[in-house]
Amino acid sequence: NVRGFASVTAGDVRYTFRNIDFSLEYAQSATRGPGPTVRNQDALGQKFLGLPLSDRGTWVGEIRSIHVGNAKFGTINVAPFGFIRGPLYDNRLGDSDRDVRGFTLNSWYLVPARAITLSNSYTHWKKKASIRRDYTELYSEAYIEFVNGFTGKVFYRRKRTTDDIGNGLSRVDKNDDIFVEAQVESRLAWFRVEGKVKNLDTPFSKQ
Numbered sequence: 001n002v003r004g005f006a007s008v009t010a011g012d013v014r015y016t017f018r019n020i021d022f023s024l025e026y027a028q029s030a031t032r033g034p035g036p037t038v039r040n041q042d043a044l045g046q047k048f049l050g051l052p053l054s055d056r057g058t059w060v061g062e063i064r065s066i067h068v069g070n071a072k073f074g075t076i077n078v079a080p081f082g083f084i085r086g087p088l089y090d091n092r093l094g095d096s097d098r099d100v101r102g103f104t105l106n107s108w109y110l111v112p113a114r115a116i117t118l119s120n121s122y123t124h125w126k127k128k129a130s131i132r133r134d135y136t137e138l139y140s141e142a143y144i145e146f147v148n149g150f151t152g153k154v155f156y157r158r159k160r161t162t163d164d165i166g167n168g169l170s171r172v173d174k175n176d177d178i179f180v181e182a183q184v185e186s187r188l189a190w191f192r193v194e195g196k197v198k199n200l201d202t203p204f205s206k207q
Helices: none
Strands: 005-017 020-032 057-064 066-070 074-085 100-110 116-127 133-145 150-166 169-185 190-197
Antiparallel strands (some): 057 074, 150 169, 169 190
């Protein structure tokens, strides 16, 4: 508009070594006129491993994926994903999830000689400039394939959100979900049965 503008410059680097893909992306925003506001000034001028980071920049890196194991005992695959988004990053046409830094660790294991896949995902991130928030999420899933097109899935999701409410006090929100599913899709039959408990052991629990 006439009063100002926002622009983003971005680039990425990708490399493959022995079937493992490495990727690193960086974006830098520039704003003229009204832009993002910061509530906590001590969150500016962040560093990573002792190196200064731009408050208007965002870093995203991923390794997909690291393999450990063999055909006899099964293979564990691990795919770490990390991100640092500056408190003043300003992308008005895309993802502008600023003021957050953390990581996600995805892993999956194929049980040998069985049609069973075990998956896990752990996420942890923090916000400091706009609000003071600490978030963790654990997701664990087992997927099983039976004969004649029958499959089953069960997962557990655990979320914890901690907000700083001032004067050395904090509020913790707990959200636990459990899900179970059995289904078949074949010439023999088609049906799906699901059950879920959301917000387990809270006043907002749903079954």
